[in-house]
Amino acid sequence: MFNWLKSRFSRNDLGIDLGTANTLVITLDGDTIISEPSVVAVYKGTNEVILGGNGVGDEAYRMLGRTPTNIEALRPLKGGVIADFEITEKMLRYFLRKAQNGTSLMNPRVVISVPSGITTVERRAVINSAERAGARKVYLVDEPMAAALGVGMPVTKAQGSMIVDIGGGTTEVAVLSLSGPVAIKSVKLAGDDLDDAIIDYVRKNHNLQIGPQTAETLKKTIGSATPVGEEKTLEVAGRDTLNLMPRKAVMNSEDIRSALEPALQGIMRAILDCLELAPPEIGSDLLEQGIVVVGGGALLPGLDSYISQGTGLPCSIDDDPLTAVVRGTAKFLEDLDLYAPFLSEGEDQQ
Ligand SMILES: Nc1ncnc2c1ncn2[C@@H]1O[C@H](COP(=O)(O)OP(=O)(O)OP(=O)(O)O)[C@@H](O)[C@H]1O
Ligand SMILES: [Mg+2]
Structure with missing residues (x-):
């Protein structure tokens, strides 16, 4: 009876990689069920999530930089830590609901990865926002440990x-x-800073102001750390820094490497x-x-x-590489007792 209960409860548990750019959720059986940008679209003033609470993730990402004046698409984490507590909680609530797909009776226990350098106050903020979003119990694990387990290091x-x-x-x-x-x-x-470096470079060297999404596209499609194979080019649009009019320019891999x-x-x-x-x-x-x-x-x-x-x-x-950390959190879920020394935890919630 107890074993049945235990497995039933643990099947409900979730691993979460709450990232600055992407949030991933995994179940105990190792199936990644959610991988979406950590972006939330809210009505300005009320901070209410648009689309009845569903303006989160992929839906909200498409709106970044393109919202009407009454809506704001936000990334609630900055530099790996929660910058906006209320919006993070709403985002987690959406992901937990989606992960459970309306099938579960129990609130889940969750293992969440956090950057190793964060403060006690920042850790507490992650625990609190997950609890308020509906987690029954929250365990935190440092990202490098989760990543190493995720890739199968000894x-x-x-x-x-x-x-x-x-x-x-x-x-x-x-x-x-x-x-x-x-x-x-x-x-x-990290990645956001690489995008900022591309924005600065294009402004200084091509007198063109581009947005963060365009910079990220340049990085992903023609960027490299060292020359690899064929050099590529990409035409991008932005605003001329002198006459402030929309303009296009062609960038090449060499530009992005220098940036x-x-x-x-x-x-x-x-x-x-x-x-x-x-x-x-x-x-x-x-x-x-x-x-x-x-x-x-x-x-x-x-x-x-x-x-x-x-x-x-x-x-x-x-x-x-994008799922290494969340795969690691699933390993912790397999045996929370064994891995207890690596986890810090919040109080049990009812
Ligand atoms: N093909 C690519 N080339 C270069 N960078 C990429 C590529 N694909 C994704 N990225 C970058 O990876 C970053 C997102 O990685 P990841 O999902 O691991 O971050 P995160 O876990 O959300 O952030 P953090 O761990 O810092 O909180 C973004 O900056 C994105 O631009
Ligand atoms: Mg990460």
Whole structure:
């Protein structure tokens, strides 16, 4: 009877990667059921979510930069942490409802990944917003630990593993051994900053003001960290900075590499700092195992060779870098008791 009850309850549990750019939700069986942008469209003034509470995720992303004056499309997380508590709660409420698909009688227990560098107050904000959104119990896990478990690194062994997670708002770098970090570095320099660097570059070098979505498209379609294969071009539209009229310009891969270089150097600095913090004995493990990169930033072509050249270590990109962290949260869900030491938790809610 109790086993039946337990499995019934745990089938209801969810893992959540609450990211600056994307939120992913996974069930215990490892099926990712939600992967949508962390964007919410609200009516200005009331902060009420449009479309009767459904103006969240994909729906809201399409509205970024294109909303009428009475509606605002917002990203409630900045630099990996909650910037708008109320909107985050509404977003989580939508995702939890969608994940449960109206089928569950019980509120779920949830494991949520958070950047390792966040403060106690910021952790509490994540717990509170998930509780208010309908979670019965909230566990927090540090993103690098979740990412390493997600990609199947031998984190419980006395062997060093290095993971780099380049998200939208934060880059987390960690060397893990015996189920814990032996060196960790978290910087607020990631995908969003790469987009900002492209905006600055295009403004300074082409007198064209482009929006963040256009910058992201340039990064994803013609961007690279080092030259890889054929160089590409893309025509983009923006506003002329001199006469303020709409205008088009053609960008090439070289433009985007030049734009990204200073920010990529910053990410490399974080990786090198973390390596310097790691105990010397771990060095031989890393020379053998190399670095695994996850997060959407890992999809930038040529990043593996860029990191490999900068560190002198082998570097590989996970096959599915965007889901690595949420896959890791599902592993925690499998055995919350076993993994208790890595989780911080909120109070039980009824
Ligand atoms: N093909 C690509 N090339 C380069 N960058 C990409 C590509 N695809 C996605 N990205 C970038 O990846 C970032 C989103 O990654 P991810 O979903 O891992 O972030 P997140 O988990 O939401 O953020 P964080 O972990 O910082 O809170 C965005 O900045 C996006 O532009
Ligand atoms: Mg992330």
